[in-house]
Amino acid sequence: MPLNSFQQDILKAIPCQIPPIKEYDLEVNHAPKRKDILSMEEKKLALKNALRYFPVDQHKELAADFLEELHKYGRIYMYRYRPDYKMYARPISQYPGKSEQAKAIMLMIQNNLDYAVAQHPHELITYGGNGAVFQNWIQYRLTMKYLAEMTDEQTLVMYSGHPMGLFPSHKNAPRVVVTNGMMIPNYSKPDDWEKFNAMGVTQYGQMTAGSYMYIGPQGIVHGTTITVLNAIRKIAKNREDITGKLFVTAGLGGMSGAQPKAGNIAGVISVTAEVNPKAAQTRHSQGWVDEIITDLDELAARVKQAKDKKEVVSIAYLGNVVDVWEKFDEENIYVDLGSDQTSLHNPWAGGYYPAGLSFEEANELMAENPDLFKKYVQESLRRHAASVNQHTSKGTYFFDYGNAFLLESSRAGAEIMADNGIDFKYPSYIQDILGPMCFDFGFGPFRWVCASGNPEDLEKTDEIACQVLENMMINSPAEIQQQMADNIQWIKGAQQNKLVVGSQARILYADAEGRMKIAEAFNEAIANGEIGPVVLGRDHHDVSGTDSPYRETSNIYDGSRFTADMAIQNVIGDSFRGATWVSIHNGGGVGWGEVINGGFGMLLDGSDDAKRNLRMMLHWDVNNGIARRNWARNENAIFAIQRAMEAEPLLKVTLPNIVDEEQFESFFKGNN
Numbered sequence: 001m002p003l004n005s006f007q008q009d010i011l012k013a014i015p016c017q018i019p020p021i022k023e024y025d026l027e028v029n030h031a032p033k034r035k036d037i038l039s040m041e042e043k044k045l046a047l048k049n050a051l052r053y054f055p056v057d058q059h060k061e062l063a064a065d066f067l068e069e070l071h072k073y074g075r076i077y078m079y080r081y082r083p084d085y086k087m088y089a090r091p092i093s094q095y096p097g098k099s100e101q102a103k104a105i106m107l108m109i110q111n112n113l114d115y116a117v118a119q120h121p122h123e124l125i126t127y128g129g130n131g132a133v134f135q136n137w138i139q140y141r142l143t144m145k146y147l148a149e150m151t152d153e154q155t156l157v158m159y160s161g162h163p164m165g166l167f168p169s170h171k172n173a174p175r176v177v178v179t180n181g182m183m184i185p186n187y188s189k190p191d192d193w194e195k196f197n198a199m200g201v202t203q204y205g206q207m208t209a210g211s212y213m214y215i216g217p218q219g220i221v222h223g224t225t226i227t228v229l230n231a232i233r234k235i236a237k238n239r240e241d242i243t244g245k246l247f248v249t250a251g252l253g254g255m256s257g258a259q260p261k262a263g264n265i266a267g268v269i270s271v272t273a274e275v276n277p278k279a280a281q282t283r284h285s286q287g288w289v290d291e292i293i294t295d296l297d298e299l300a301a302r303v304k305q306a307k308d309k310k311e312v313v314s315i316a317y318l319g320n321v322v323d324v325w326e327k328f329d330e331e332n333i334y335v336d337l338g339s340d341q342t343s344l345h346n347p348w349a350g351g352y353y354p355a356g357l358s359f360e361e362a363n364e365l366m367a368e369n370p371d372l373f374k375k376y377v378q379e380s381l382r383r384h385a386a387s388v389n390q391h392t393s394k395g396t397y398f399f400d401y402g403n404a405f406l407l408e409s410s411r412a413g414a415e416i417m418a419d420n421g422i423d424f425k426y427p428s429y430i431q432d433i434l435g436p437m438c439f440d441f442g443f444g445p446f447r448w449v450c451a452s453g454n455p456e457d458l459e460k461t462d463e464i465a466c467q468v469l470e471n472m473m474i475n476s477p478a479e480i481q482q483q484m485a486d487n488i489q490w491i492k493g494a495q496q497n498k499l500v501v502g503s504q505a506r507i508l509y510a511d512a513e514g515r516m517k518i519a520e521a522f523n524e525a526i527a528n529g530e531i532g533p534v535v536l537g538r539d540h541h542d543v544s545g546t547d548s549p550y551r552e553t554s555n556i557y558d559g560s561r562f563t564a565d566m567a568i569q570n571v572i573g574d575s576f577r578g579a580t581w582v583s584i585h586n587g588g589g590v591g592w593g594e595v596i597n598g599g600f601g602m603l604l605d606g607s608d609d610a611k612r613n614l615r616m617m618l619h620w621d622v623n624n625g626i627a628r629r630n631w632a633r634n635e636n637a638i639f640a641i642q643r644a645m646e647a648e649p650l651l652k653v654t655l656p657n658i659v660d661e662e663q664f665e666s667f668f669k670g671n672n
């Protein structure tokens, strides 16, 4: 069959003629201008680095263009090389190539850059403001060409978006190995990212952006629902009715926007404050939040009414969250559950809007007088924390949502430290909820994409997954029955909730056994011709994928939460157990230098090889983390790893001996 223009374009990679300059499209959401951080010498280096991709006779024309991009945007994106074809995950059969595995990766890359999915598609940013798939369009083009040309006897090596090349390997090796932002530890501060990214030698891959595994907002809706649901259960003593309970939080942005939807699924009243009218209106128009209120008195009255009637409703308050906490305190409105999802990982450049300033005033001040703006932010955080403290003294359960609220509040001098002066007063969502209730048992964000692009395939995989979980639940121990039930309910409602944006993807939380059984059932259905090939993966934010002391591994209490052996071991282990691609990143979620996170992708094609690989790799991919959590003396992980050893005689894990606290304390006293 002759190649169509899309396939020809992929195989051409870098056009012989320099393409015309593309107009800056104002309809598209663009990345902010990045810091001008390079010295003149470093700018020259950045330019030379960019020109490496092109023949010398083109350098003069391109140098002028690239230098302008560097000055205007703080980065060289090579906009003129952005392809003209539509960017979306095509059915796998439409990709040119010699390797089905490589074609599956092309599909996933295009999904991450789909305009419906990506946050700043022209800057190759999928989410989180800086989560990059590539640094520039030539890297994208070259990578797609390599993938289209490679065989199953080669591995493509990706250095932070740059395709270093194809290296001979073997059929069972990963087709692609990705590293993103891997720095020498001393060069891993936020400004190092700005500098080395501007030079074109590294990138911030976030979690699923630079590993080609992002599946749109569905992943966040599910994770947030699981968190809110379990948080409510934590405070609903003795299965007390949860209706009429009030959840107060902030943020209707990228991830935070899932909070009201999760509140509705969990069955509570939620109030989410948002200072940016555009963000609030977007979520309202998408049906993710039911009502928008702009006046505090009206808000208080509406909440009292909702409590009286035990409504399930999500309310957006257009204004500052500090005002909501203070108003509810004054009015004695009891808040059952509280959190915060302002972007405090980025406090000085628009992540957190201080109380007392309007949205517009804050935007102006942060650009014109950053020092004064910082003072406002810190003052606001002190007020914010003081009001939360007022509420918790009345019984509110407050948790940190991994957005650095407690960290930044403590740095601002807020009353947020526990009595020991080391810990915070409040737990993180991982410490109290996802860690002990999910990760320690092996439950985490397993996902799959139907590579045929056919919605009927997704429907069939939903049915298969549901059937597998229902069968498993019959014999599940009591400890994990709730998680199984939640995920069965989720998968049953998934079609109706219309969660697909981009590729035909689904997420659910499953443990090692669940992931393996679901994957095996998919592989069988593919072998029988019931469905097309399926790509498996997960978020890095999982049992074993991420070492992040204030988030994913914040419920590790043996001192090892500042180590990153688990994430590194995980990606190495996945790579020789049959993963189709693996990735390891610095910085996802909480910032450059603060976390190491890794992931995988695996193509199921119905073959016996796929069956062997999925069993071996998924088993390791979950049990590595459980083993480590068990060694850290986490009770649920000790339970889970012992169960895993009973099921698999080749698994032998070192178990911890737990000291007798009384004996230990008296020994310690006697020797001090």
Ligand SMILES: NC(=O)c1ccc[n+]([C@@H]2O[C@H](COP(=O)([O-])OP(=O)(O)OC[C@H]3O[C@@H](n4cnc5c(N)ncnc54)[C@H](O)[C@@H]3O)[C@@H](O)[C@H]2O)c1
Binding pocket: 128, 220, 223, 224, 250, 251, 252, 253, 254, 255, 256, 257, 273, 274, 275, 276, 279, 319, 320, 321, 322, 341, 342, 343, 344, 345, 346, 350, 351, 352, 353, 354, 355, 401, 402, 403, 404, 589, 590
């Ligand atoms: N949802 C999750 O699963 C999850 C998990 C871990 C961490 N987080 C963290 O949550 C934070 C939010 O992520 P996001 O993608 O939604 O970011 P975002 O920047 O898109 O959204 C944050 C929103 O908060 C609003 N805001 C800021 N200050 C405010 C204030 N004082 N009052 C009211 N509104 C205010 C902003 O206008 C913005 O719309 C990040 O720090 C992220 O790392 C989320």
